[in-house]
Amino acid sequence: MSLDVQQTISxxxxxxxxxxxxxxxxxxxxxxxxxxxxxxxxxxxxxRWVIRPVAVAMPGSTEEVQxxxxxxxxxxxxxxxxxxxxxAYSSPTSEGVVQVDLRRMDRIIDIDEKNxxxxxxxxxxxxxxxxxxxxxxxxxxxIGAGPSCSPLxxxxxxxxxxxxxxxxxxxxxxxxGAEWVLPDGEILKIGSLGSGKGWFSGDGPGPSxxxxxxxxxxxxxxxxxxxxxxIKLFNWPGPPQIKTTGMLLDADSEVPENLRFCMTFWPDRxxxxxxxxxxxESELPYIFSRTGLGATISIATPHLMKILVKTKAIRKAVTAxxxxxxxxxxxxxxxxxxxxxxxxxxxxxxQYGGAVINLTEAKPVxxxxxxxxxxxxxxxxxxxxxxxxxxxxxxxDTWDAQMDWAGMGETVKxxxxxxxxxLDDMADNPYMVTYEQNTWGHCEEIFQYDPRNPEHLAALExxxxxxxxxxxxxxxxxxxxxxxRLRKIISxxxxxxxxxxxxxxxxxxxxxxxxxxMYCDEVDFDVNKLEPEMRSRIEKLVEKYSWTDEGPPx
Amino acid sequence: xxxxxxxxxxxxxxxxxxxKWVPYNQIKSWRFAKNCPSVVRHNFHSYSGSGRMxxxxxxxxxxxxxxxxxxxxxxxxxxxxxxDAACKVYRDDIDLTEVLLELRAHCVESGSLIVxxxxxxxALKAEDNVMGEPKAKRGEWAxxxxxxxxxTETAEVMFHAGCRYSYDEELRPTVRGAVQMMLAxxxxxxxxxxxxxxxxxxxxxxxxxxxxxxxADDLVSRVKASGAKTLVTPCSDGYAALKxxxxxxxKDLGCEVMHVSQFLGRLVDEGRLRPRNEVPLSVTWHDxxxxxxxxxxxxxxxxxxKLERPMSMKRAGKKGVxxxxxxxxxxxxxxxxxxxxxxxxYSWCCGAGGGVYEAYPExxxxxxxxxxDEAAATGAEALVTACPxxxxxxxxxxxxxxxxxxxxxxxxxxLKSL
Numbered sequence: 001m002s003l004d005v006q007q008t009i010s011x012x013x014x015x016x017x018x019x020x021x022x023x024x025x026x027x028x029x030x031x032x033x034x035x036x037x038x039x040x041x042x043x044x045x046x047x048r049w050v051i052r053p054v055a056v057a058m059p060g061s062t063e064e065v066q067x068x069x070x071x072x073x074x075x076x077x078x079x080x081x082x083x084x085x086x087x088a089y090s091s092p093t094s095e096g097v098v099q100v101d102l103r104r105m106d107r108i109i110d111i112d113e114k115n116x117x118x119x120x121x122x123x124x125x126x127x128x129x130x131x132x133x134x135x136x137x138x139x140x141x142x143i144g145a146g147p148s149c150s151p152l153x154x155x156x157x158x159x160x161x162x163x164x165x166x167x168x169x170x171x172x173x174x175x176x177g178a179e180w181v182l183p184d185g186e187i188l189k190i191g192s193l194g195s196g197k198g199w200f201s202g203d204g205p206g207p208s209x210x211x212x213x214x215x216x217x218x219x220x221x222x223x224x225x226x227x228x229x230x231i232k233l234f235n236w237p238g239p240p241q242i243k244t245t246g247m248l249l250d251a252d253s254e255v256p257e258n259l260r261f262c263m264t265f266w267p268d269r270x271x272x273x274x275x276x277x278x279x280x281e282s283e284l285p286y287i288f289s290r291t292g293l294g295a296t297i298s299i300a301t302p303h304l305m306k307i308l309v310k311t312k313a314i315r316k317a318v319t320a321x322x323x324x325x326x327x328x329x330x331x332x333x334x335x336x337x338x339x340x341x342x343x344x345x346x347x348x349x350x351q352y353g354g355a356v357i358n359l360t361e362a363k364p365v366x367x368x369x370x371x372x373x374x375x376x377x378x379x380x381x382x383x384x385x386x387x388x389x390x391x392x393x394x395x396x397d398t399w400d401a402q403m404d405w406a407g408m409g410e411t412v413k414x415x416x417x418x419x420x421x422x423l424d425d426m427a428d429n430p431y432m433v434t435y436e437q438n439t440w441g442h443c444e445e446i447f448q449y450d451p452r453n454p455e456h457l458a459a460l461e462x463x464x465x466x467x468x469x470x471x472x473x474x475x476x477x478x479x480x481x482x483x484x485r486l487r488k489i490i491s492x493x494x495x496x497x498x499x500x501x502x503x504x505x506x507x508x509x510x511x512x513x514x515x516x517x518m519y520c521d522e523v524d525f526d527v528n529k530l531e532p533e534m535r536s537r538i539e540k541l542v543e544k545y546s547w548t549d550e551g552p553p554x
Numbered sequence: 555x556x557x558x559x560x561x562x563x564x565x566x567x568x569x570x571x572x573x574k575w576v577p578y579n580q581i582k583s584w585r586f587a588k589n590c591p592s593v594v595r596h597n598f599h600s601y602s603g604s605g606r607m608x609x610x611x612x613x614x615x616x617x618x619x620x621x622x623x624x625x626x627x628x629x630x631x632x633x634x635x636x637x638d639a640a641c642k643v644y645r646d647d648i649d650l651t652e653v654l655l656e657l658r659a660h661c662v663e664s665g666s667l668i669v670x671x672x673x674x675x676x677a678l679k680a681e682d683n684v685m686g687e688p689k690a691k692r693g694e695w696a697x698x699x700x701x702x703x704x705x706t707e708t709a710e711v712m713f714h715a716g717c718r719y720s721y722d723e724e725l726r727p728t729v730r731g732a733v734q735m736m737l738a739x740x741x742x743x744x745x746x747x748x749x750x751x752x753x754x755x756x757x758x759x760x761x762x763x764x765x766x767x768x769x770a771d772d773l774v775s776r777v778k779a780s781g782a783k784t785l786v787t788p789c790s791d792g793y794a795a796l797k798x799x800x801x802x803x804x805k806d807l808g809c810e811v812m813h814v815s816q817f818l819g820r821l822v823d824e825g826r827l828r829p830r831n832e833v834p835l836s837v838t839w840h841d842x843x844x845x846x847x848x849x850x851x852x853x854x855x856x857x858x859x860k861l862e863r864p865m866s867m868k869r870a871g872k873k874g875v876x877x878x879x880x881x882x883x884x885x886x887x888x889x890x891x892x893x894x895x896x897x898x899x900y901s902w903c904c905g906a907g908g909g910v911y912e913a914y915p916e917x918x919x920x921x922x923x924x925x926x927d928e929a930a931a932t933g934a935e936a937l938v939t940a941c942p943x944x945x946x947x948x949x950x951x952x953x954x955x956x957x958x959x960x961x962x963x964x965x966x967x968x969l970k971s972l
Contacts, residue, residue: 027598030618031609032627035600038608041568048565049617058597085599086570103597108584127581147578148571247577247643247899250872302646303862377578380570380644387566387647387861450861452562 007095009054013075017057017098020067025058025104032056036091036099040388043088044464046457050091053080053099060104062179062187062227069225070185072098073513079183080515081221083122083150089158089220089482093517100225108132109228115200116233117176122152122226127375129231131241139236139374141168144431146379156180156226157218161394161442163373166280166288166328166434168234170442172214176202176230180213183224183509191230199230212504216396220482222519223508237333244371248378249300253370258332260342261366261373263291263357264349265325269403271352272324276399276434278348279328283437284341287329287373290406293318294428295446299378302385309424318426329373386423386450390460391431392467394444395476399434402443406430408470409445412463416447421459423448465534472541482518485525489538493545495552498522557614557660562860563648564611572644573603573637576900586895586928589636591903591921600627603637603650610657625666628657630917633759633908634843635871639899642870647860649869651848658761670913671760678765682751683717684912693747695719695726701733702744708781709744711736711817712809714773716789717752718942724949725942728963729788732814735969736786739826744780751776753787755795755844760909770795770805777807788814788965790941791907793875794844801852813845815879815940815964822885822968829971832888837967838934839880839891840925840948841901842941847871871899879940879964886971892932902928904944911947922951926959936960938967 009017009028017026027033033056040048054077059065072079081100082090092099106123113136118129127147129140143154143162151171154160156178160171168174177191177199190213193199194206202210213223238256245252255261266272279285297318298305308314330345332338342358349356359365372378382389392409395402414427429446447463449456468486472493481487491498501520509516527535545553572578574590581587588594593602600609606628612618631654638650661667677686695715702709713736719729736743754769777785785807787793793813800807812820821827842849850873856863876898883891896902905911905921926948929937937959939945948961 025597029623031612031620031624032598032600034612034618035598035605035608038567038611039569041570056598084571086568101597101599124584125575125587127575127578128584128587131581131587132584146570147581148575241582244579247579251579253579303864371579375578380568380572383568383570383644384646385861387645388568452565 007054016071020071021057021059021064028055039088039091041087044460050088053092053097056099058101058104065181065225065227066185073511078515081225083153089518093515097515117230119199119230120152122150126151133233134236135240137236138233140233142376146376151231152229155231156229158220163287163289166285169436174232176232178226179228181225183513220518222514222516237331252367255366260330261359263327264354266354275348275352275354280434280437282344284330285328286331288434289327290432291325291327292428292430294426298385298425299381315426318428386448388451389448392445396442398439399441402441405443412466413447416463420455469537484517484521484523488522492547495547557656560653560656563653564607566648567604567607569604573641577640577643580900582895592631607653620664620666625661629668631908632903632910634903635848639847639871642868646863662761668913671909684756685717685721687721692720692750696745699733700737704744704746704780705749710742711784712780712782713743713745714787716792728965731969732788732965739821753792753795755791770800774805774807782809784810786812786814786817790842790845794848798852813875819878819882829886831971833886833970834888835936836890836934837936837938838894838929838932840937840939842944843903846874847899849874892934894928904947906943906947918947919951922947923955926951926957936962938962938964940964
């Protein structure tokens with residue numbers, strides 16, 4: 001990947017961009033556009049810079065987006081759009097790309113209380129939507145990347161998991177309709193919006209293209225730009241605003257009476273897994289997360305963590321004695337409902353030999369963490385320990401399969417902790433949630449590192465590759481297949497899925513105006529730079545699992 | 555220090571954009587969720603705290619160059635510290651405001667200067683104030699007051715009025731009133747009158763560090779000569795300089811430093827001022843950035859790896875002055891305080907700071923109007939604050955927008971009640 005900073009845009013093309021969005025909303029000043037080139041998160045390149053766009057443009061309306069993409073296409077350039085722009089996947093993956101920053105499109109157009117949805121523009125963040133939704137007794141799904149991220153972006157274009165997935169599902173499932181500017185500038189309205197019936201359904205009576213829009217991951221601007229979307233909202237039985245003082249570790253929130261905050265611990269993995277299935281089936285949690293004590297300590301008290309990792313007893317407690325547990329928040333619309341939920345939880349605990357610690361009365365704890373669980377307000381604290389974090393490939397599957405994946409993740413992480421490639425969080429940092437009160441769940445392994453440590457930077461790519469290989473060897477799909485290098489290796493093992501994506505892209509984007517690097521492109525990966533053992537494992541995988549023209553391998 | 559010294563801070567930016575938002579716990583609405591006037595007004599990421607750090611990093615690495623346009627971008631920032639306070643909710647290892655200050659110093663050292671700021675510097679050199687007003691008129695605000703002249707006498711308390719309060723005729727009654735209240739309470743207070751000079755805070759923020767140090771030396775020697783045990787200033791900019799900048803530069807004033815809101819509050823607490831008169835007014839309080847998050851005392855330099863820095867040594871804004879003015883308001887009969895959404899560490903800036911009022915007045919007034927909108931949304935009749943720069947730009951913005959919101963200084967309200 002070239003990180004060339006010298007690429008330029010012609011004066012004529014630049015004038016057309018100015019014409020489309022106004023001269024004050026376009027820049028090709030190197031210092032300005034370099035601010036779009038620094039993306040250390042989700043970037044395994046030790047440089048941490050990404051390819052510099054040739055210009056940055058900020059449209060303020062759907063019409064301006066249309067004019068912009070047409071101008072870009074006319075001049076043989078490409079576009080890459082983002083909403084809030086956090087992470088390397090927001091950035092250009094090739095040369096000649098105009099970065100489209102959608103922050104001027106920041107309105108909540110409607111909150112339909114009766115039909116429980118909101119219509120948004122791209123730069124509305126999760127915290128804004130939640131604050132407004134709660135005023136009318138509703139709530140919105142907040143993704144794991146936190147409340148600064150755009151609900152529209154995660155619903156239409158990128159992942160979308162969070163602690164509330166048990167109750168509010170993941171972002172792609174909450175997309176009810178969208179206004180979509182295709183790469184040629186035409187507008188496509190999907191869902192019920194597409195037949196002029198409003199925003200209430202993603203599956204018609206207008207065209208339902210949610211499968212194409214989203215797939216499992218989203219196209220990350222590879223299929224056009226979404227300018228409005230309707231997002232499903234959910235019941236919120238709490239107050240219109242949770243009164244909170246303080247900002248995070250000093251936070252003090254008023255806890256609604258109809259809310260319970262519980263930690264559970266189980267004697268072994270089997271008991272934990274069975275209990276979690278029961279908890280989900282019983283529709284108990286509003287918020288659910290597997291408890292990673294290493295994660296909690298490293299995030300909340302990173303200085304302490306650096307001391308505790310040297311203590312054998314603490315390490316054993318975290319990694320063995322208290323390993324099996326989950327945290328849940330329950331809410332209820334009535335006292336009777338809460339009594340039922342508490343009773344069921346107690347029964348599950350009794351059945352599987354677990355312990356439920358109701359921390360609702362432990363005021364300092366719940367009052368400090370309540371907003372974090374409801375809004376994800378502590379997410380960027382993950383940077384405190386080292387300055388940067390990464391997530392090993394995430395995946396969605398049954399809870400049992402997720403636990404297998406978490407176990408593998410701990411093994412890989414411990415190896416790299418021992419090698420000094422990442423920070424020591426006792427290798428206990430799985431981000432795990434359940435979906436839609438059922439057996440389906442999500443897992444990704446978080447690891448923290450210091451971006452100013454050359455050894456940590458050098459370890460990023462090998463760790464990323466190792467997780468991918470581990471997944472492939474277990475016939476697990478590494479869902480974050482946004483890396484064009486890995487995609488080229490993995491796609492043939494999965495029925496050459498990218499060829500289908502490329503056909504969709506070719507149909508919707510005949511002039512190739514969208515930057516499809518995060519969507520369906522494939523580029524060569526120089527496996528020779530890997531350690532021999534890893535190279536050998538990849539070669540065996542390719543040989544064993546790749547599809548041929550005749551079909552799947554034996 | 556040089557830009558290179560902040561490489562770790564700049565490289566630490568994860569580009570999470572927390573610097574653009576009110577800390578997430580405190581986002582209460584769509585309308586007032588953002589915290590940075592610069593990026594809200596100009597939109598490009600380069601106008602955010604993160605963006606300015608990336609700009610510095612880019613310049614340091616030679617990926618881009620400092621030119622007039624880039625300097626302009628760097629200076630379209632009030633240096634209000636909202637980005638830093640939001641960042642430090644999550645990070646121990648980044649001192650965002652320090653990077654912004656260093657970037658400005660780099661502009662000055664590189665000759666990328668803003669004309670209006672050069673005029674401020676010239677005015678300062680000629681008349682000892684950044685407003686270009688005659689030095690001889692600096693003491694006019696205090697004519698007829700019975701305060702001591704600390705140029706010839708000693709006093710327990712030295713009152714440093716600051717540039718804007720001294721010269722802005724609309725604001726002069728405020729400082730007169732403050733000193734009158736101190737005198738009425740029996741405080742042995744002195745002023746420097748026409749000999750008072752700028753504290754140097756504003757030019758420090760513009761990147762002219764050497765000149766700022768000279769003015770600090772001047773004030774230090776004046777305070778020491780006065781024999782004052784307490785230095786009181788009504789200027790929030792000045793307060794931040796005295797509490798943070800001076801100790802940081804190694805300038806020891808050798809006395810207690812208080813903002814006038816704290817000092818008047820102390821007099822109320824001690825019963826030396828007794829607010830008795832009803833002031834039937836619903837008000838909202840604007841936390842001046844340099845009284846609040848930027849008014850935190852200097853906590854000492856941390857020489858080691860910032861990842862290991864204890865939280866007690868982070869300049870996170872928590873130790874700023876927030877409660878003292880609210881307590882004074884609470885002591886006044888009839889005053890009802892209605893809080894805005896963005897307060898304390900995450901208060902929205904008035905728009906005047908960092909040389910913006912002088913170089914980019916439209917931007918300053920725009921930011922002030924945003925704040926007036928927020929104040930109006932509370933339903934309060936008046937906005938109260940305690941900083942002359944805030945008051946000036948609020949009055950300008952109110953006049954321009956036709957806002958019916960009254961603008962008061964805390965001292966004005968307290969005086970009404972006595």
